[in-house]
Amino acid sequence: MRSLVLIGHGSHLNSDSARAVFRYADLLRGAGLFDEVIEGYWKEEPSLRQVLRTTASTDVTVIPMFISEGYFTETVIPRELGLGHQGPVPPEGIARVIGGRTVRYTLPYGVHPAMTDVIVARAREVLPELGADGPADGIETALIVLGHGTTRNENSSRVIHENAARLAGTGLFSEVHALFLDEEPRVNGWPDRVRAPRVVIVPFFASEGWHTLETIPQDLGLTGQVTDFPGNPHGPQQVLYARPVGTHAAIADVIVHLAEEARGTLGPGGDAERGHEAAWQAFLSRARAGTRIGELLITPELGVFEVRHQLDEGRPGGDLMTLVTPEGVRDQVRVTDGGEHRPVHTLRSVPRGWRAVLNEADLRRAVHYAYPAMVEETYAHSCHALRPTPWATTARRQTGIYAKVQRAVPEQVERVATRVCGACLRTRLWAGERLTHSFLDGVPGGMPCAEACTFLVAEVREEVARKKAAAAS
Numbered sequence: 001m002r003s004l005v006l007i008g009h010g011s012h013l014n015s016d017s018a019r020a021v022f023r024y025a026d027l028l029r030g031a032g033l034f035d036e037v038i039e040g041y042w043k044e045e046p047s048l049r050q051v052l053r054t055t056a057s058t059d060v061t062v063i064p065m066f067i068s069e070g071y072f073t074e075t076v077i078p079r080e081l082g083l084g085h086q087g088p089v090p091p092e093g094i095a096r097v098i099g100g101r102t103v104r105y106t107l108p109y110g111v112h113p114a115m116t117d118v119i120v121a122r123a124r125e126v127l128p129e130l131g132a133d134g135p136a137d138g139i140e141t142a143l144i145v146l147g148h149g150t151t152r153n154e155n156s157s158r159v160i161h162e163n164a165a166r167l168a169g170t171g172l173f174s175e176v177h178a179l180f181l182d183e184e185p186r187v188n189g190w191p192d193r194v195r196a197p198r199v200v201i202v203p204f205f206a207s208e209g210w211h212t213l214e215t216i217p218q219d220l221g222l223t224g225q226v227t228d229f230p231g232n233p234h235g236p237q238q239v240l241y242a243r244p245v246g247t248h249a250a251i252a253d254v255i256v257h258l259a260e261e262a263r264g265t266l267g268p269g270g271d272a273e274r275g276h277e278a279a280w281q282a283f284l285s286r287a288r289a290g291t292r293i294g295e296l297l298i299t300p301e302l303g304v305f306e307v308r309h310q311l312d313e314g315r316p317g318g319d320l321m322t323l324v325t326p327e328g329v330r331d332q333v334r335v336t337d338g339g340e341h342r343p344v345h346t347l348r349s350v351p352r353g354w355r356a357v358l359n360e361a362d363l364r365r366a367v368h369y370a371y372p373a374m375v376e377e378t379y380a381h382s383c384h385a386l387r388p389t390p391w392a393t394t395a396r397r398q399t400g401i402y403a404k405v406q407r408a409v410p411e412q413v414e415r416v417a418t419r420v421c422g423a424c425l426r427t428r429l430w431a432g433e434r435l436t437h438s439f440l441d442g443v444p445g446g447m448p449c450a451e452a453c454t455f456l457v458a459e460v461r462e463e464v465a466r467k468k469a470a471a472a473s
């Protein structure tokens, strides 16, 4: 049995931020190469602290869905997963046994050599004439692999240079250049460097966004996918602007390569994780008799289960939108009725007006999406196996822009928690509160919070910054 975990950054503000990770997870689920594919996030749920507990097998491969190595892949993710490692990840990855699971952590997908093929695939989308030996129309064509670049992280540019060097050896292009937005050699100097009359620019970016849609076209004077530059120093040139590599479907193949390489060095698959399975059996035995979890009502009906908001109890099914997949539930509960993003799923803001009809296997996945890690953590709590992490420990662990939460005094933390956690179903074990009954005992809102979530940490940071600004003014 094998579990694959894709780690994304996520966002406290933007529900679209996780879409690329969803898409690759869905593609890989469809491919059926793993028994399960789980997503985990820094700023959404399941959080990095929770996600390993949500995996069903003892064989877990974790892939950071990042375009380059850096602070998140080397510091934040290993720390939050409890890998006991900080710093550069070796090419063969890191293997640890954590809570009875063998966890293999790989390099981010963006550094895999197969990304060279993704760059070529993106180039072919704007230049269909690009054959196995170069452009079939015989026009000399240059390729620019465009990276963000930053003077703070040489790894992010190294991977661009490596891809450019590999592509220069293929003979597909008359010239190959590695150029950057924020470091030398800069892309806005391309007309002086590139001689070929036709130029393909492939952004080596993880997603479509501000840079790929706005700053790059503006800085380079691009007017669309094809732009003519009649007055360049080397003569007229035409630029073909491709979409970013990180959103290409072939990234799913790169992920499979990474996972297989990580597992290949470390033997066969694992077993069903017993604590995980016991937790879900405890939940399903309640669901089979009809139950409530959080704001949701689960009703068994003729061998399937209906899930709806409990405030929609009694409404005719025809008045509600009917969902038939766990992913449909996932997408439905990501935003409130007012369309606001829900980074913390236990905030009392599940939207109304829908119902899902699911078989038992899909019910598990739908509940996982609706309340990530809650079945596992609540069961662990009932077995006295969920250890709370006090605020001071969470704060001490923070680095980067969040390190300043270490300066928050207890009154500040409590003030923010009263506001934020007051809208949340979970009971703050980390603050010394007690949870005596849970949804597994028939109390729908009974859910433990073992550790302050990143949403609260971010709010405490804001509070500290506000106080400092107020003191200075």
Ligand code: SF4
Binding pocket: 344, 346, 420, 421, 424, 425, 426, 427, 428, 449, 451, 452, 453, 455, 456
């Ligand atoms: Fe909910 Fe507060 Fe726990 Fe975050 S820290 S999950 S808001 S109880």
